[in-house]
Amino acid sequence: xxTKPAKKxxxxxxxxxxxxxxxxxxxxxxSDEYHTSRWTRLSRIFRAEHPLCEICKSKGxxxxxxxxxxxIPYPVCGDFFDSSNWQSLCSxxxxxxxxxxxxxIQEFKRNRTVSKNI
Ligand SMILES: [Zn+2]
Numbered sequence: 154x155x156t157k158p159a160k161k162x163x164x165x166x167x168x169x170x171x172x173x174x175x176x177x178x179x180x181x182x183x184s185d186e187y188h189t190s191r192w193t194r195l196s197r198i199f200r201a202e203h204p205l206c207e208i209c210k211s212k213g214x215x216x217x218x219x220x221x222x223x224x225i226p227y228p229v230c231g232d233f234f235d236s237s238n239w240q241s242l243c244s245x246x247x248x249x250x251x252x253x254x255x256x257x258i259q260e261f262k263r264n265r266t267v268s269k270n271i
Contacts, residue, residue, distance in 0.1 A: 205218055208246040220242055223239065229257060
C-alpha cells in the first residue's frame, strides 16, 4: 500500500522564527537600507574602525562589535547613512537597545500622526 511521503521539514526564517521563539514579540520590519550592499560595506568598514561594543565598553567590559547601530533610531534621525549617528554594538546590546528604540519610534510615529491631523 502506498503511503504519503513524509512531510518535508520546513525551516522557519525571519519574522516567523522570531514570533515562534518569543511569544508576544511583535517584530517591526527593519529598513530596506539594511539589506543593501552599500550598508553591508559601510558597516563592515565602521566595525573595523570601531571593533568593540560601545555600550559594553561604557560598563568596563570588552566585547567585540557585531553590528552597527543608529544611536538615534533611523526613523527618527532620518538620515540612514549619517555615520556620526552610528555606534558599534554586540548582538546582546543591540537587541536590548532595539527594544528601547521601539518605544521611541512608536512615540515618534504617534506624534507625527497627531501633528498631521491638526
Ligand atoms: Zn555590548
